[in-house]
Every structure is written in structure tokens, then in C-alpha cells.
Amino acid sequence: MPRIERQRVTDLLAREKSRFVSSHSRSKRLAEESAPHFLAGVQMPWLVEWESPFTVFVEKALGAHITDVDGNEYVDLCLGDTGAMFGHSPKVLVQAVTEAVGNGLTYMLPTEDGIRIAAELERRIGLPRWSFTLTATDANRFATRIARAITGRQKILVFDGCYHGTHDETLARLDDGAINPRSGSVGPPVDLNLTTRVVEFNDLRAVEQALSYGDVACVLTEPALTNAGMVLPDPGFHEGLREITRRHGVLLIIDETHTISSGFGGYTRAFALEPDMFVLGKPIGGGIPAAVYGCTEEIAKRFDALLDPSHPVVVGIGGTLAGNALSLRAVRVMLEQVITEQNYEHMFDVAAQLEAGIQKTLDEYELPWHVTRMGARVEYGHTPEPRRTAREVEETTDSELEQLLHLYCLNRGVMITPFHNMMLTSPATTAADVERHNNIFRDCIRELLGHTAA
Numbered sequence: 001m002p003r004i005e006r007q008r009v010t011d012l013l014a015r016e017k018s019r020f021v022s023s024h025s026r027s028k029r030l031a032e033e034s035a036p037h038f039l040a041g042v043q044m045p046w047l048v049e050w051e052s053p054f055t056v057f058v059e060k061a062l063g064a065h066i067t068d069v070d071g072n073e074y075v076d077l078c079l080g081d082t083g084a085m086f087g088h089s090p091k092v093l094v095q096a097v098t099e100a101v102g103n104g105l106t107y108m109l110p111t112e113d114g115i116r117i118a119a120e121l122e123r124r125i126g127l128p129r130w131s132f133t134l135t136a137t138d139a140n141r142f143a144t145r146i147a148r149a150i151t152g153r154q155k156i157l158v159f160d161g162c163y164h165g166t167h168d169e170t171l172a173r174l175d176d177g178a179i180n181p182r183s184g185s186v187g188p189p190v191d192l193n194l195t196t197r198v199v200e201f202n203d204l205r206a207v208e209q210a211l212s213y214g215d216v217a218c219v220l221t222e223p224a225l226t227n228a229g230m231v232l233p234d235p236g237f238h239e240g241l242r243e244i245t246r247r248h249g250v251l252l253i254i255d256e257t258h259t260i261s262s263g264f265g266g267y268t269r270a271f272a273l274e275p276d277m278f279v280l281g282k283p284i285g286g287g288i289p290a291a292v293y294g295c296t297e298e299i300a301k302r303f304d305a306l307l308d309p310s311h312p313v314v315v316g317i318g319g320t321l322a323g324n325a326l327s328l329r330a331v332r333v334m335l336e337q338v339i340t341e342q343n344y345e346h347m348f349d350v351a352a353q354l355e356a357g358i359q360k361t362l363d364e365y366e367l368p369w370h371v372t373r374m375g376a377r378v379e380y381g382h383t384p385e386p387r388r389t390a391r392e393v394e395e396t397t398d399s400e401l402e403q404l405l406h407l408y409c410l411n412r413g414v415m416i417t418p419f420h421n422m423m424l425t426s427p428a429t430t431a432a433d434v435e436r437h438n439n440i441f442r443d444c445i446r447e448l449l450g451h452t453a454a
């Protein structure tokens with residue numbers, strides 16, 4: 001079995017960093033100019049997590065490609081970490097929002113688009129009642145609030161390694177049975193032990209135990225963990241989770257913000273899950289802020305029953321701009337014309353090509369790594385088999401190696417997601433785009449093993 005020497009990783013990373021700096025002078029200047037203006041020195045807090053010495057500044061993006069301010073072009077396999085999963089500025093979306101923009105953008109009144117969206121979501125997901133927000137974070141926050149309201153229970157259960165946005169009660173981690181704030185979590189409002197139970201993904205016995213106290217309103221989870229590295233559900237996990245949650249009267253909220261890569265009705269439709277509530281944000285507006293959450297008729301009735309008919313005010317969910325006319329127009333067009341079965345077929349084809357190319361290199365060089373694919377989402381990891389829990393991912397992650405792979409691709413015109421070498425394909429991604437990545441990946445592996453790049 002080939003061994004990757006640590007010193008080689010370190011040397012290659014140093015070489016790639018200096019190559020990046022010399023080919024991104026304008027981005028460097030803008031990063032330096034930005035720093036004194038912003039909290040943490042960057043425009044958005046997560047930018048500090050990009051693997052390059054500073055981030056590229058974008059000039060424009062179209063379809064599956066991005067151009068930066070230095071004129072470097074990239075095949076974009078990051079796609080805004082799913083926000084642009086259906087390609088940058090799809091033509092039909094641009095046309096629709098350009099037309100809509102002159103008719104007023106937000107009225108605090110409904111439009112017909114909202115009805116068409118809810119009907120289409122029901123057709124895809126099978127849930128009849130929906131509501132709108134601007135972000136997946138808010139959709140998760142409101143779904144969990146509703147779960148608390150209708151069950152009268154205080155806590156939520158999440159899995160270690162989860163990410164559901166900046167939703168306070170989910171920013172928890174499991175440390176030898178203790179529940180602590182996620183590392184890096186700033187200013188947790190209350191002790192998480194008052195709000196949250198955390199267990200390992202794929203551990204049904206722990207779920208059973210955690211729900212047995214009778215204080216959990218809902219389980220909030222992705223169908224597979226995608227934010228801790230890809231952690232796939234064991235066979236039978238979802239059936240077990242559904243059975244246990246039902247038996248304990250606990251609502252099951254499925255957050256498909258990332259796993260919508262599984263198909264036009266998400267993992268829920270592809271694998272016949274039966275959530276009580278469903279959340280989807282990020283790509284549903286094609287980049288225009290929008291998110292949705294939906295629920296069964298039973299949950300909706302229990303919610304409605306809480307409202308006082310003489311004073312039916314709902315406080316704590318909603319938002320002035322939620323469901324604004326522009327975002328609803330965007331969502332409708334995306335659902336009707338872009339997030340389609342036909343486009344998914346193409347996305348799956350190129351994602352399969354991406355996966356196969358990576359696997360071919362792993363086989364050729366007998367590297368004990370694995371590659372996983374969830375529809376249009378592909379990710380590789382530095383262990384022979386996919387990991388079953390977030391803790392396993394944490395313990396086996398080689399950050400230096402991840403950084404090198406990311407930067408090596410970036411320096412050669414392919415952008416992959418920072419954090420954990422994750423890639424997405426869009427309707428605009430071509431076979432040539434994917435081939436480009438696969439050749440670069442192979443070159444990087446060759447260099448890591450002491451060969452010259454092809």
C-alpha cells in the first residue's frame with residue numbers, strides 16, 4: 001500500500017500557497033483592503049475557512065464557471081456550497097426575476113406564485129402544508145418552534161456533527177456523553193443541556209434512550225450528515241428512527257438543504273422517508289434568498305388548534321421579507337423549469353463520471369481512500385471506508401491533506417468546496433468540466449506519491 005509522506009504534503013502545500021499568492025494579486029489586494037472593515041477581517045465569517053491564504057474575489061459566474069478579479073477561470077464544483085447547485089444565473093431565472101423586479105419586490109401580501117409552489121412541493125414531497133422563510137436556518141428554527149409548541153416539550157434532539165445553520169439549539173456537540181457548544185460557537189445563549197440532546201448518527205439505541213425521558217419535541221436531522229464530511233445512514237437507520245420517534249410522540253424534521261442533491265423530491269422521495277416536517281433552503285431560489293418548510297396535515301391541524309380564533313397572532317415564526325414577491329417568483333421558476341427530473345438526470349450522469357474518475361485514480365495508485373456519491377454530490381475521504389459517525393470523521397480527517405487537495409485544484413482552475421473536499425454538479429456542468437477535475441486530482445495524487453504530474 002503506498003504511503004504519503006508527511007513532509008511531501010507540507011512541501012507541496014507550501015509550493016501551492018506561493019503559487020496561489022502569485023496568481024491572485026488583485027484578490028490579495030482586495031482581501032487586505034477588506035480586513036479592517038469587517039468582523040474577523042472578512043466579509044462573511046465562514047470565509048476564514050477557505051483553504052487558500054486569502055479567498056479569491058469573484059468578478060462573475062455563469063452556469064458552472066466562475067471568473068475571479070485576476071481573470072482566473074474556474075470550473076465551479078463548489079457552487080456556493082449548494083446555494084447555486086443548479087448553476088449560476090440560469091437563463092430562465094434571470095429572465096423571470098428581471099421581469100418581476102419592476103412589479104414591486106415585497107408587499108407583505110401573498111402572490112399566486114406561493115400557491116403554485118406549495119402545490120408543486122406537495123406533489124414532490126407528499127406534504128400538504130407549507131410556509132416560507134428566507135433561509136434554511138430560519139426554516140429549521142421555525143419548524144423546531146412549532147414542534148415545541150404542539151408537543152409541549154422543551155428539547156430537540158440532533159446528531160453529533162450536524163449543521164442546520166445558525167440555529168442556536170443545534171450548535172451542540174457530544175463529548176464523551178456530555179453536551180457542549182460546538183467548537184467555535186460564539187456566545188451560546190443558554191446552557192445547551194436545557195434545550196438539546198445529542199447522540200451519534202446511526203446509533204438507534206442512543207436515540208431510544210434519549211427519547212425515553214419524554215422531554216424531546218423533535219428530532220432534527222439531515223437524511224445523511226453532509227456537513228461533517230459525508231456520513232451515510234446505515235441500512236435500516238431511517239426505518240428505525242421513524243419507528244422510535246413515532247412511538248415516543250416525537251416529530252421527525254428532515255432538513256434536505258444539502259441532500260436535495262438526491263433527486264427532485266430530495267432523499268425523502270428517493271428513499272420513501274415519512275417526515276412530519278421537511279425543510280429546504282439554499283438552492284430553491286437559485287441564489288435569491290428563499291427557503292420553505294412543510295408539514296403533514298396532522299401537524300398543521302395541531303398547530304392551527306393552538307391559535308386563538310379571537311386573536312390568531314403567531315409570534316416567533318415568520319419575518320417581514322419572508323415570502324416576498326421576488327423570492328417566490330424565483331422559487332416558482334426554479335421548481336418549474338430548473339429543479340426538474342430532466343436536469344437531475346444530467347447532474348447524476350456527470351456526478352457519476354466524477355465519482356468514477358476519482359475511484360479510478362484511487363484504484364490505480366492503490367490509495368486506501370473512499371469516494372461517496374449522493375446523487376449530484378460527490379465527496380472523497382482519507383479512509384478505506386466511509387465513516388459512520390461524525391466523530392470518526394473528526395478523528396480521521398487530515399486537514400493538511402485536505403487543504404492541499406483543495407488548493408492544488410484551485411490553482412489549476414477547479415474550485416471545490418472548502419471544509420471537506422465536497423463537489424457538486426449542476427445542469428450546466430459538462431463532461432469536460434469533470435474530466436478536468438479528474439485529471440488534476442490524478443496529478444495531485446501522483447505528486448503526493450513522489451511521481452511527477454502527468
Ligand SMILES: Cc1ncc(COP(=O)(O)O)c(C=O)c1O
Nearest residue numbers: 135136137163164165255257258
Ligand atoms: C443541512 C443544512 N441546513 C441548513 C443550513 C443553513 O443554511 P443557511 O445558512 O442558508 O440558513 C445549512 C448550511 O450549510 C445546511 O447545510
